[in-house]
Amino acid sequence: MDFQLTPEQTEFREATRKLCAGRFGIERLRAGEGAAMDRSMWSELAEFGVFALRNPDFGLGAAEAALVFEELGRGLIPGPLVWTHLATGMGLGAVVGGVERPTGPTLIEHLDDLDDLVVVDADGLWRVDPRALAGRPVAKPLDPLTPVALVDELPAGERIGDASDAARWRLEGAAFVAAQLAGMAEALTDLTVAYTRERRQFGRPVGSFQAIKHLLADMLVRSELARTQAYAAAVHLDDPALGGTERAVSAAKAVAGRAAIDNGTASIQAHGGMGYTWEVDAHLYLKRAWVLDATFGSSDEQAERVADLFG
């Protein structure tokens, strides 16, 4: 047993972090608000291997994918990253989004930018042409970098995968989104630590006060648990013989969703008045956390799943 990153994994994680920080800094991301998707960014991500890294020619596993998604989360990279990753090799377009088949009208992320939409249900995977949907773009999405459109009804679509493919997508999707959320929880811890070390009141850094320190300690606890469980879920995907993959994945998604949301709330609080401004990044992470929590099973739903698997 050796539940630590290999040197190659560390290198891979660092490379992804550099790519995000160097090429897609927060200013570039913020400039994308209200605009069409930045396709050149998408191509760069594809070139780096974000989407195809588990294909035979790359030959990497779920563990490496989790590390990549953790860094994409840390970098707040927008777009249907996990969906496009899952769809790689199926002959679909460059930008693939997805949704669990809804029972009524539903909101779909990035609808106007999608080349293909995949609908997941218990029976399989279904390709739907996003341009054929009469989606109504929402003027005020929660996350300014995740546009959503309201769709009244989804057609059945063309079947591109069976029930076992759908089950696999749900499992892998939840694991990789959990990794993204873990990366976001970590980023929130880091940016809050940095701010509270600099910000001075009463003649000293506010981060020297226990009231702030304890809030920061709780943020670290949440991000550490989210990170290790997201890694554990990915290792389970790579090594199903361990048993208990579903439980590991559900736990990862439940823990990471709450970690990102609770760290977002705590970060805004620790920033004081500045935390309530558009200028500070904390709200962007918090809003994205809700978007991703609602993808591949919310933390509430995943917690219930853990209970079902436990009881």
Place this chain on the structure above:
Amino acid sequence: MKLSYSESEQALAAELRSWLAQVLPELPPRPVPGDWDARRAYDTGWQRRLYDAGYAGISWPKQFGGRDASPTEQLVFLEEMNRAGAPYVGVNFVGNLHAGPTIIAEGTEEQKQRFLPPILTGDEVWCQGFSEPGSGSDLASLRTRAVRDGDEYIVNGQKVWSTYAHIADVGELLVRTDPDAPKHKGITWLVVPMHAPGITIRPIRTIAGTTEFCEVFYDDVRIPVANRLGAENDGWRVSMVTLSFERGTAFVGEIMEAYRLCRALVELAAKVTRKGGTAWEDAGLRRDVGRLAADFDALWSLTIWNVSEASRDGVPGPGASVLKLRLCEAFQELADVGMRVLGRAGLSQEGTGEHLVAEYLRGLSLTIGGGTSQVQRNIVAERVLGMPKEPVWTSS
């Protein structure tokens, strides 16, 4: 990243399983709670069996009678013991996991030969004399005084929270030898024979009604200088070396206990009727339990992460404080859910609620013992996140 056990780790697990299957049925019945002599006999009897089978001090170096187990092998050992329902380390805790490793690191040859073997065989039980009524979180402010008199120290003062002191043979004792030095610099580590004249031991009754903790009064107690570990006034450092010995495994038993409590709660909830169904059909309850079970899964993953880190580097990372913080609070939250499921059955500590109520009460100690959660948060913020030290507060 790998979670599967290696062949040699699996072989150790198999060996332990077959030994446990053979030895556990031979054990005498567990002692009645509160009968401390019987408890001592039971726990040291188990220690003797471990010793005879070659499993005592599994993580100790071979030259001192241990097995030199890696942190991962130590984890395998603890997992198998827990899974099989083997007795806990119990009264052997301080000797095996604190005093022994400290003596291995800091003791002289004579001290090692005198004190280590009876720990492994279960012939000597150790207790700890660190905390004092006036020195809890601020342990280094301790005031129990030791004055040198020839080949002896004369000790006066009071210790508290000395677990199993009433059945211990020896104790690790922190005393102040230089009252004028800065507080961390005037402390000395002594081995105290618990039957020495001048020692008075009084059990403390806890909120759980149990009496495993004691207060210990030292009244002109004479301790040979030969019983000093490390140099005079170097005791603070000596007491800290042991912290690196648990190598990520310190809370394995407590996580297993949390899973047991989860299972007990689920079983209970499936029997309790509510609004025409069972309590377990209540989505709110399932969500609460599921969320906590997910946390325990993450805590288990973090344990494996920490153990793997210690196996690689030999030193544990900052993960232990992070782990303790969430584990202890999650345990309390789980026990609180348990009390809510019990409802009026929780008014009795016997019958249906016996285990849950006891764990609820015991759980309240977890965020206090071994460093309060408030101190843990300071440690995490200052030592892991590098936050500036707390200023001295003035009301102006």
